[in-house]
Amino acid sequence: MQTEKAVERVEAIVSLLLPDIKIAIGVCETMEAANDVVAHHLSDRHIEGIEAFNVVQHSLALKLAMDLARIFDVSFGRALDTQDKASIPILVHHLRKEEVAAELIQRARQWVPGWKDDRESDAEACRAAIDRMIERWDSMQSGEDFECLDRIRELRTRRLAHNLVDKDPDPLPYYSDLFTLMAQATAIGTDAQFAVLGIPSGLQERVEFKREIAEVFWRSVRAGLELEPLDAQARLTKPPLRAEDAEALRMGGDR
Numbered sequence: 001m002q003t004e005k006a007v008e009r010v011e012a013i014v015s016l017l018l019p020d021i022k023i024a025i026g027v028c029e030t031m032e033a034a035n036d037v038v039a040h041h042l043s044d045r046h047i048e049g050i051e052a053f054n055v056v057q058h059s060l061a062l063k064l065a066m067d068l069a070r071i072f073d074v075s076f077g078r079a080l081d082t083q084d085k086a087s088i089p090i091l092v093h094h095l096r097k098e099e100v101a102a103e104l105i106q107r108a109r110q111w112v113p114g115w116k117d118d119r120e121s122d123a124e125a126c127r128a129a130i131d132r133m134i135e136r137w138d139s140m141q142s143g144e145d146f147e148c149l150d151r152i153r154e155l156r157t158r159r160l161a162h163n164l165v166d167k168d169p170d171p172l173p174y175y176s177d178l179f180t181l182m183a184q185a186t187a188i189g190t191d192a193q194f195a196v197l198g199i200p201s202g203l204q205e206r207v208e209f210k211r212e213i214a215e216v217f218w219r220s221v222r223a224g225l226e227l228e229p230l231d232a233q234a235r236l237t238k239p240p241l242r243a244e245d246a247e248a249l250r251m252g253g254d255r
Helices: 003-037 051-071 086-093 098-110 117-138 143-160 173-197 201-228 232-236 243-252
Strands: none
Touching: 003 051, 003 086, 003 098, 003 173, 003 201, 051 098, 051 143, 051 173, 086 098, 086 117, 086 173, 098 117, 098 173, 117 173, 173 201
16 A cells, blocks of 8 residues: 555544444443442332333443444454454554555654754654554553453354354453453553544543533432432332324324
């Protein structure tokens, strides 16, 4: 792939990858806030309908697993230059090309036009961000991180994307795999936006912000569960539908 095309591919990947990471951060923090604020405080109480909370948590975990599988997506056995996935492995593949890195570093010298003193420091910061991404991804190719990736990919391929008859995911992911990979994706995404676009990503600040608003929500849920734990069936029972209401619904009204 020519350098110009590779740089364009890097820019396109980052523009698509960062929203995926941001969405995953929101899912992750919402899920963990629910565990800390609700689940850990209701373990010794019987709440009617609490099964719905478990369904929500399970769904969030599966959504996060799918998001992370996409963020780290790569097709094995195919040349990486031919893969158009907006994922970390493909991004790092292009950043390894010295001519691509050199072009991004040269662009970094123009981040602040007119400020000659900052040109080399910006270039060095860009190079450092690229090096960190490559080093972090390389470190994930073995040990615990590699096993986390393998389990998440197995779950996505053999259960979430396809429900195969003759092969279950082996082994199944651990809950902690989600947080291990989320931390790596956040760190790489932070360096990616800086190196390619020249602006701070704010991903770590997003983690804190999403956690704060999730805790506000789940504290309201916990308060409702603790203050209204009685007779869930009565609360779920609706009064009979009046004839005029039924007619309005039949006619497409909104009464």
